[in-house]
Amino acid sequence: MFVSSLIEGIVIGSLYALMALGSSLVYGLLRILDIANVAGLVLAAYVGQDVFSGTHSLPLALLAGIGSASTLGFLLQRLLYRSLLGRSPIVPLIASVGVFIAFEELFRLIFGPYELNFPASVGLPSFHLGGNLVTGVELLIVLVGCTVLVATWAFIRFTRVGLTWRAVAQDRETSAAMGIRTSLVMGVVFVIGYGLAAVAGVLLAINYNSITPTMGDIPAYKVLAIIVLGGLGSPLGTIAASMLIGLSETFVAAYWGFVLPRDSIAFILLIVVLLLRPQGLIPGEPVRA
Amino acid sequence: MRTKRVRAGAVVAVAAALVGCTAAVAIAAPTVHRASQISIGFFAPESGFAAADGQSAYDAAKLAVNQINAAGGVHGQMLKLVNYDDGSDVKQAVSIATKLVTQDHVTAVVSGSYSDQTLAAAPIFQRYQTPMLAAYAVNPGIPAAGSYIFQQDYAGNVEGAAGAYTLVKMLHATKIGVVSIDNDFGHALVAGFKAEVAKLGASIVETDFNQFGEKTFTPVLQRDMGKGANGYYMVQYAAEAQQYMTDWNQLGLKKPLVGTEGVDSTLQFVKPVGKAADGLIFTTPFNRDGANAVGKKFISTFAKAYGHLPDMVGATTYDSFLELKTALLKGTSAEAIQASIAATRDFNGAAGTTLRYTSGRSAVKPVDLEIFRNGQVHHYAYIRNLSIITP
Numbered sequence: 001m002f003v004s005s006l007i008e009g010i011v012i013g014s015l016y017a018l019m020a021l022g023s024s025l026v027y028g029l030l031r032i033l034d035i036a037n038v039a040g041l042v043l044a045a046y047v048g049q050d051v052f053s054g055t056h057s058l059p060l061a062l063l064a065g066i067g068s069a070s071t072l073g074f075l076l077q078r079l080l081y082r083s084l085l086g087r088s089p090i091v092p093l094i095a096s097v098g099v100f101i102a103f104e105e106l107f108r109l110i111f112g113p114y115e116l117n118f119p120a121s122v123g124l125p126s127f128h129l130g131g132n133l134v135t136g137v138e139l140l141i142v143l144v145g146c147t148v149l150v151a152t153w154a155f156i157r158f159t160r161v162g163l164t165w166r167a168v169a170q171d172r173e174t175s176a177a178m179g180i181r182t183s184l185v186m187g188v189v190f191v192i193g194y195g196l197a198a199v200a201g202v203l204l205a206i207n208y209n210s211i212t213p214t215m216g217d218i219p220a221y222k223v224l225a226i227i228v229l230g231g232l233g234s235p236l237g238t239i240a241a242s243m244l245i246g247l248s249e250t251f252v253a254a255y256w257g258f259v260l261p262r263d264s265i266a267f268i269l270l271i272v273v274l275l276l277r278p279q280g281l282i283p284g285e286p287v288r289a
Numbered sequence: 290m291r292t293k294r295v296r297a298g299a300v301v302a303v304a305a306a307l308v309g310c311t312a313a314v315a316i317a318a319p320t321v322h323r324a325s326q327i328s329i330g331f332f333a334p335e336s337g338f339a340a341a342d343g344q345s346a347y348d349a350a351k352l353a354v355n356q357i358n359a360a361g362g363v364h365g366q367m368l369k370l371v372n373y374d375d376g377s378d379v380k381q382a383v384s385i386a387t388k389l390v391t392q393d394h395v396t397a398v399v400s401g402s403y404s405d406q407t408l409a410a411a412p413i414f415q416r417y418q419t420p421m422l423a424a425y426a427v428n429p430g431i432p433a434a435g436s437y438i439f440q441q442d443y444a445g446n447v448e449g450a451a452g453a454y455t456l457v458k459m460l461h462a463t464k465i466g467v468v469s470i471d472n473d474f475g476h477a478l479v480a481g482f483k484a485e486v487a488k489l490g491a492s493i494v495e496t497d498f499n500q501f502g503e504k505t506f507t508p509v510l511q512r513d514m515g516k517g518a519n520g521y522y523m524v525q526y527a528a529e530a531q532q533y534m535t536d537w538n539q540l541g542l543k544k545p546l547v548g549t550e551g552v553d554s555t556l557q558f559v560k561p562v563g564k565a566a567d568g569l570i571f572t573t574p575f576n577r578d579g580a581n582a583v584g585k586k587f588i589s590t591f592a593k594a595y596g597h598l599p600d601m602v603g604a605t606t607y608d609s610f611l612e613l614k615t616a617l618l619k620g621t622s623a624e625a626i627q628a629s630i631a632a633t634r635d636f637n638g639a640a641g642t643t644l645r646y647t648s649g650r651s652a653v654k655p656v657d658l659e660i661f662r663n664g665q666v667h668h669y670a671y672i673r674n675l676s677i678i679t680p
Contacts, residue, residue, distance in 0.1 A: 001511050008507060105336065113340030115528060117561045133539050208504050208532060209561065214338045218502050254508035257497040261471075262505075 003130035005254040006247070011138045013246025014145030015207070017239045018200035019219050020226040021152060022073075022193030028233035029169045029189045031089055036076055036096040037197050038216040038223060039103035040069035044198030045205035045215065046111050049118045058120050066198040073194025077186055100220055108213035115212045118205040137207045148199060149239050156235065165189060169233065218263055225266040229273055231280025240281045245269060326369040327362075327621060329354070329613065330389035330419075332410070333401030333606075337377035338501055341527070341557050342602045346401030346424060347372060348595050349587075349603035353610035356590070363617040368610075371395055375406050382406035386413035395419065396617075397626055399609045401602070404428035404445070404473035411438045420626040422613060424606040425550070428473040429680065432650035437623065439630050439650045441609045441643070442550075442574055444680040445477025451572050451656035451672045452478065452522055452547050453485035459670070460545035460570075462520020463491045466513030468506060468533065469524035470551065471498035478524045478549055485677070494518045503529050506536040520545045523569075527557035534565050547571065553601035553659070563664035570669055574640040575601040576657040578668035583611070587639035601640065608638030651680040 023037045044065030052061035076099065084092040124136035156162035168175045168185045176182045200219075205211045226245060230237030245266045252265055260268070273281065331350050334343035354370045362368060371393045373385040382402060389395050390413065398414055398421040400407040407426035414421040415435030423431050423438070427445035432438050456462045465486065469475035475498060486493055494516040497509050513521070521544060523533055530552045537546065548571035552558045558566070577598075580588060587607050591599040599607075615636070616629035631650065636643040644653045656678055660669040672678065 001508075001515065004511060005508060008505060012505065108336060108340060113336070113344050114556045115341065115531075115561065133541075135539070209535070210528060210531060212338070212528065213340070217338075250505070250508055253505070254512060257495055257509050257512065258468075258471075258499045258503075261500045262503060263500065 001254050004132035005250045007129060007132055007134055007138070009247035009250035010243070011141050011207075011246075012250060013243035014142050015200060015204060016222065016226055016246050017149055017242035018141075018145050018196060018203065020223045020230075020238050020242055021149065021235060022196040022200075023223050024227050024230070024233070024235050024238040025152075025189055025193045025196075027227055028235070029165060030081065030085065030186065031233075032081055032084075032092040032096070033089070033224060033227070034081075034096050034193070035093070035220050035224070036099040036103070037073070037194060038220040039100050040072050040194035041197040041201035041204070041219060042103070042107060042211075042213070042216040043072055044069040044201035045118070045211045046107060046116070048198075048202040049116055049205060049211055052118065052120055058122065061120070062199070062202050065202045066195045069194040069198035069201070070191040073190040073197075074187055077190040081190075082183070082186070100216065104213050104216065111211075111213065113213065115210055117209050118202075118211060119209055120206045122206065137203070141203050141207060144199065144203065148196065149235075152196070153235055153239075161188075222263060222266050225270045229266070229270045229280060231283040234280065234282050237280050237282035244281070325366065327366050327617060328369045328371050328393060328395040329610070330371045330373075330393060330395035330398035331401055332373045332375045332382060332385045332389075332398075332406070334377035334403060334406070335374035338528075339377040339403060339526075341554065342403075343374065343377070343401065345554070345556075345600055345603045346606040349591065349599065349606040350399065350401060350610060352587075352591055352594055353607045357610065357614050363614060363621070366621075368614075375402050377403065377406070379405050379409045382410045383413065386410035390414065390417035390419050396621055396623075397421065397613055399424055399606065399613065400426055401606045401609075402426060404431065404477065407431050408434075408473060411435070414438060418623045420613075420616075420623055420630065422609040422630070424609040425602050426474075427550075428477045429651065430473075436650070437627050439646060439652075441612065441652055442605050442640070443654055443656060443678060444481075444651045445474060446481030446484070447651075447678055447680050448549060448572050448656060449478035449481025449483075449524075450485035450677045451658075452549060453482045453489060453491075454672055454674070454677055455570060455572070455658060455670075456520045456522060456545055456547045457486060457489040457491045460520060460547070462545050464517050465491060465493050465520045465522055466510070466516070466518035467493055467496040467522045467524070468509055469496070469498050469522075470526060470529060471500055474551065475524045482522055482524075491520075499525075499529065501526075501529070504532045506533045507540065510536055510540055510542065514540070514542070518544070521547070523548045524551065525549075526551040527554040530558055531562050534562055534569070538565055545570075550574065550601050555598045555600045559600075559661075559664075559666055564661075566661040567663065569661045570658055571660075572656050572672075573601050573659055574654060574657055575604040576641060576659070576668050576671075577666060580639065581637050581642075583608075583637055584639040599639075604638070604640035608636075608640050608643075611638055612636060612643070647680055649680065653679050 026034045047068040048061040048065035051064040122136045122140045126135045226241045230241030333346040358367045375382040400423045404426040411434035420437045425442045429444045432440045550573040553573045616626045619629045656672040658669040
């Protein structure tokens with residue numbers, strides 16, 4: 001049971017990390033908790049499923065999902081968030097919640113209330129590890145998760161563009177004064193952030209073979225917990241928090257059953273960690289006011 | 290002097306105008322001896338996480354009303370469906386109930402909603418003495434709200450007991466793992482299940498209640514396996530049951546597994562899960578194979594109208610309207626409707642035969658068992674033991 005719980009926890013943690021990383025990047029840059037990022041996750045699942053139904057090509061489905069979610073992210077930052085930047089942080093948060101709720105109903109109206117399935121074969125073999133079956137999809141989630149997370153971290157840490165992002169995150173006005181096109185940086189971060197959510201959305205839909213208009217409910221508030229628990233504005237912290245939550249949920253279920261609502265575990269951990277370490281697991285870089 | 294006369298004249302003129310207007314209104318307003326329509330209230334979760342079930346129920350409600358009206362209505366009076374979406378929200382259900390009785394002045398109500406919402410709305414209908422039929426909400430607390438509230442589907446504890454009988458007596462399980470959705474529906478079924486398991490001398494290794502949206506059942510299934518479970522009881526709705534079956538198959542479990550009417554959804558479970566559910570037996574009132582004339586007509590007209598086969602939610606909603614029509618034919622007052630439903634005997638509906646209602650207004654009807662074979666749902670058996678099916 002320990003090995004299977006460990007594997008299950010790593011898979012779930014990888015999914016959480018992919019879900020939360022986009023929002024973490026956005027927060028790191030703009031100090032906006034963007035719940036609407038999860039609307040991008042759900043949109044990508046629907047678009048990906050639609051494209052897969054017509055083409056039976058998973059790469060095309062993924063690209064379509066990423067394209068649709070990234071477009072949504074770009075439009076939201078352009079039409080909504082930019083005008084809210086100077087306001088109190090609660091204002092864009094409430095706006096993003098409103099956008100998310102509106103999109104939930106939009107998905108129901110466009111795609112219908114019924115669950116859709118995404119029975120895609122990912123081309124990877126299932127195998128037994130420690131007596132437990134690991135499916136091809138679960139393997140793909142872990143591989144994609146690791147690749148994306150490492151690539152994102154390396155991009156931010158070692159590239160010139162990443163340096164630009166960090167500069168804008170630290171001080172937007174000074175960055176603009178230094179010649180950095182902050183509006184372009186914002187647009188790119190949203191495009192990439194929503195693209196990451198899209199990858200999570202498509203993998204989530206394939207793994208559970210299920211897409212519903214309300215599939216973003218739980219990720220929406222869990223992403224909040226992950227970002228805060230990991231350390232606001234810290235992608236590494238987001239990854240650490242995702243793994244911690246994924247493993248905790250799985251081990252609690254394995255040894256004590258559903259003694260607690262699964263989703264409450266993330267918030268219990270959040271409270272405990274913040275009491276002991278208010279800055280989160282791996283704090284982000286300090287921001288000049 | 291002249292001013293006084295003018296004033297007096299004005300007063301008389303105004304008074305005459307007022308009297309005249311009143312008379313005109315009295316003459317103009319028709320004396321209504323009989324309404325031209327009979328308003329029937331209906332609410333279901335047409336948005337939110339349960340939208341699929343709500344839509345199915347609403348579709349069945351519309352079909353029933355259309356068919357009743359096409360056949361001449363109730364003594365020439367057409368039924369008017371007053372529909373509201375409760376959004377799977379208890380607070381919304383309460384608002385809707387209040388509106389139906391205080392503003393829409395409906396003659397009767399059918400609940401096409403889940404137990405939580407129906408449980409919250411029932412006391413309001415009782416307070417306003419408006420008869421209500423709960424189509425598929427199974428919590429025993431619903432008819433307990435009062436004399437005007439009826440439960441058209443068998444109660445949750447009955448269904449749970451039937452599930453226990455199936456697992457223990459028919460499938461010979463002795464140690465059972467239970468995983469149930471954490472709501473009124475789940476708790477009602479598990480309570481009935483546990484009581485019957487105890488009577489039959491079997492035992493339960495663990496009982497777990499999960500939230501809506503749970504996607505990972507492997508840990509609890511493995512834990513139950515480790516504790517020696519040789520039978521499993523799954524009380525889930527379609528979305529959660531789908532994930533349960535995925536994990537069940539991944540673990541390669543080959544033990545008896547009994548589910549409930551929560552999985553009886555053509556679009557949400559039968560079609561997507563298909564052969565992965567082979568071997569699953571579930572309790573439901575809706576026997577597709579052995580459908581009587583009413584059932585056959587319902588299945589064919591529903592499929593024609595909506596492009597897919599109906600499910601339990603639709604069948605029980607449809608039956609609720611047919612029962613209501615039967616009652617309305619005997620009288621449209623609340624007391625007449627209440628008395629007629631209470632006196633129901635051997636009502637043949639799409640979802641089986643309602644033998645009668647208990648004094649507590651719960652339906653007594655045989656429990657149908659359906660089984661998945663080759664990805665399709667087929668009739669398996671009936672449980673007719675009165676000791677089990679009588680709430």
